[in-house]
Amino acid sequence: PADPARYFVIEEYNAPPVVAFSDDLESGADDWTTLVNDAIGDTDWQLGTPGGSTGPLTGAGGSNNAWCTNLGDYGADSDISLRSPAIDLSALASATLAFKAYRDADGFGDFARIRFLRASDQVQLGGDTQIDMAPIDADWISLTIPVVPEAIGETILIEWIFTSDSSLDAFSGLSIDDIEVTD
Numbered sequence: 001p002a003d004p005a006r007y008f009v010i011e012e013y014n015a016p017p018v019v020a021f022s023d024d025l026e027s028g029a030d031d032w033t034t035l036v037n038d039a040i041g042d043t044d045w046q047l048g049t050p051g052g053s054t055g056p057l058t059g060a061g062g063s064n065n066a067w068c069t070n071l072g073d074y075g076a077d078s079d080i081s082l083r084s085p086a087i088d089l090s091a092l093a094s095a096t097l098a099f100k101a102y103r104d105a106d107g108f109g110d111f112a113r114i115r116f117l118r119a120s121d122q123v124q125l126g127g128d129t130q131i132d133m134a135p136i137d138a139d140w141i142s143l144t145i146p147v148v149p150e151a152i153g154e155t156i157l158i159e160w161i162f163t164s165d166s167s168l169d170a171f172s173g174l175s176i177d178d179i180e181v182t183d
Contacts, residue, residue: 017182020095021087024178025065031085032067033157042075043164043173045082052172055104060140060177066102069162069173074105076166084158084179086119092183095147097158100140102175105133109165112174116151117159125150131160133174140177147181 025047034045045067050056052073059066067082089095097114112131115124126148147156158181162174 018092019180019182020089020092021084021179021181023084023180024063025059025067026063033083035081035083036079037081038077038079040075040077043070043078043080043162045069045080045160045162046071050102050172050175052104053170054136055172056102056140056175059175060100060102063177066100066175066177067160068175072172073170074110074162074164074173076164076168078162078164080162082160082176083117086155086157087181088155089147089152089181090155092152094149094152095181095183097145097147097179097181099143099179100177101131101137101143102140102172103131103133103135103137104172105136105164105174106167106169106171107134107136109167110163110169110171110173112160112162114145115159115161116148117157118151119155119157122157125154125156131174136171 029047048071050068112133114129129145
């Protein structure tokens with residue numbers, strides 16, 4: 001156009017995060033693995049609509065599915081593991097795990113932790129990251145955990161581990177939903 005002068009403003013924005021993995025769990029349990037590590041087997045990681053005596057009654061945001069330590073109440077002396085599908089971190093310089101959690105346990109004898117495993121041989125990379133199970137949540141909360149540096153550059157599995165003591169409690173345990181790994 002015939003404008004005598006034209007000025008432009010250039011603004012810089014941070015690039016959106018690179019998403020290495022995202023699962024809202026609404027399409028099923030493809031490539032997820034559950035393990036029962038105790039002799040009793042009263043508790044397992046189950047995918048579906050939560051329904052314990054206490055705790056959530058839906059997945060995060062009212063969704064139909066969440067991974068739960070039983071869809072009802074968890075049992076005594078439990079030791080269970082849940083492993084994600086393989087996640088390629090070869091293109092990331094660092095990574096963060098974010099997920100929704102609902103913690104509903106006795107507050108003193110039940111524990112949860114996260115491990116990062118190399119997908120090819122299930123060797124643990126770095127140390128455990130503890131999930132504080134003392135609070136009893138009134139709703140879904142967001143948890144953000146840095147991926148251990150040893151896992152960067154690898155194809156990994158994320159493992160959630162839940163253990164309970166020998167008391168018979170009417171709690172739903174740990175439920176997780178909306179899992180995402182980003183840079």
